Amino acid sequence: MSFDLDTLRAAVARHGRVARVVVMGTEGSVPRETGAAMLVWDGGQSGTIGGGTLELEAARRARLGAGITRVPLGPGIGQCCGGAVRLLTEHYDAAALDALLVEVGYVARPLPGVTGPAPLTLRRTLAGLRGGTGPVAPGEIDGWMIEPLFQPARALWLYGAGHVGRAIAAVMAPLPDWRVTWIDSATGRFPDDVVPGVEPLIAANPADVVRHAPDDAHHLIVTYSHALDLELCHQVLSRRFGWAGLIGSATKWARFRSRLGALGHPAEHVARITCPIGDPGLGKHPQAIALGVAVQLVQMAQTRQEARSA
Structure with missing residues (x-):
């Protein structure tokens, strides 16, 4: 600690x-x-x-x-x-x-x-x-x-302050070694009392801030707009990143794969985005999605740490 x-x-x-x-x-x-x-x-x-x-x-x-x-x-x-x-x-x-x-x-x-x-x-x-x-x-x-001195080792850039985004922010903020940057388009989209340990970032177009993320950042896309989701995926794939996840169904992801391919992204690069996120077996309640995502991120981080230590 x-x-x-x-x-x-x-x-x-x-x-x-x-x-x-x-x-x-x-x-x-x-x-x-x-x-x-x-x-x-x-x-x-x-x-x-x-x-x-x-x-x-x-x-x-x-x-x-x-x-x-x-x-x-x-x-x-x-x-x-x-x-x-x-x-x-x-x-x-x-x-x-x-x-x-x-x-x-x-x-x-x-x-x-x-x-x-x-x-x-x-x-x-x-x-x-x-x-x-x-x-x-x-x-x-x-x-x-x-x-x-506490220095978070992992950066999570969370796009979208709706119900799912709020649930994910609340679950991830207390976890050690994570720094959460929470992005949306207006102050009013965030709750009045943002969870301690989370840094809100307001951008008229959230896709514009992707380039400012660390090269090893984890990007989690849970906005209200499919068009914005697609643009965020496009911007993430256009730069270096550690991991990316997108909220959505298998049908949504099939459409996104096609559209991202049309934007010039090779299939093997597109496959680096995880969709659906979390554990679909837990259900679609925002807190259930957040729990599944948190487990996914923590397990992935532990696996990578074990691999580096081996």
């Missing part, structure tokens, strides 16, 4: 003062790993450190103050896990965000009650990272906490 600075900044901007609770150490069987974190504010929270009762108690304590707490899960709060966790709770506002030490893809800051400059051991660790050593696991270095 890693320090999601962008999400924390967005939460502070929205709620003013936010507590971040991170698992800074574990012993034995526990719900989540070191580095798992959640944000807590008056009236709400996001993220998870797992464990049900553990999370409820951690959120309650987070609203009271900062500090480090060791929680034995069995004797302490009656959970079936036999281990224990050390939780670090920190409170953030705009000034606290500015005080963070952010270097070479890591975030470091003093633990509650610790004052003074960064210790020599931490400075040496950061110097080593600048020299190419690493990675460094989340943890404590002489009174300072260090965590890798």
Whole structure:
């Protein structure tokens, strides 16, 4: 896990003062790993450190103050896990965000009650990272906490803010390692409260922004217009991309294959677009489509990661 600075900044901007609770150490069987974190504010929270009762108690304590707490899960709060966790709770506002030490893809800051400059051991660790050593696991270095900075590895460009687009955005946004860019033609097409972690992008013609996507982006086309869908497919096939999916039936896809061929795209290139998307066996409800798409994307990403690691 890693320090999601962008999400924390967005939460502070929205709620003013936010507590971040991170698992800074574990012993034995526990719900989540070191580095798992959640944000807590008056009236709400996001993220998870797992464990049900553990999370409820951690959120309650987070609203009271900062500090480090060791929680034995069995004797302490009656959970079936036999281990224990050390939780670090920190409170953030705009000034606290500015005080963070952010270097070479890591975030470091003093633990509650610790004052003074960064210790020599931490400075040496950061110097080593600048020299190419690493990675460094989340943890404590002489009174300072260090965590890798969250940097999403996969870009999802989602076209269409209708019912299916909204369901997909809600499912994909919390998944680690994904950055969702959500494109439609007008502000009014998006919900009033866009899911945290999703970046809306407004374009009079959404097909015009395809060229700005990263070369390895995943493109997911779920707009209200078949004509726009076709133009988006055409633009995606005209450049490099990691994966592309199109909402639709087998009949729609047969027509699109023919029309994309007429636009000059070879059949083997057109075949790189997945249509239908998700798992048709789950049904056509927007949330069912979103679940199927999320499973498809996560499984595909895991398969590629395993192939690279082999």
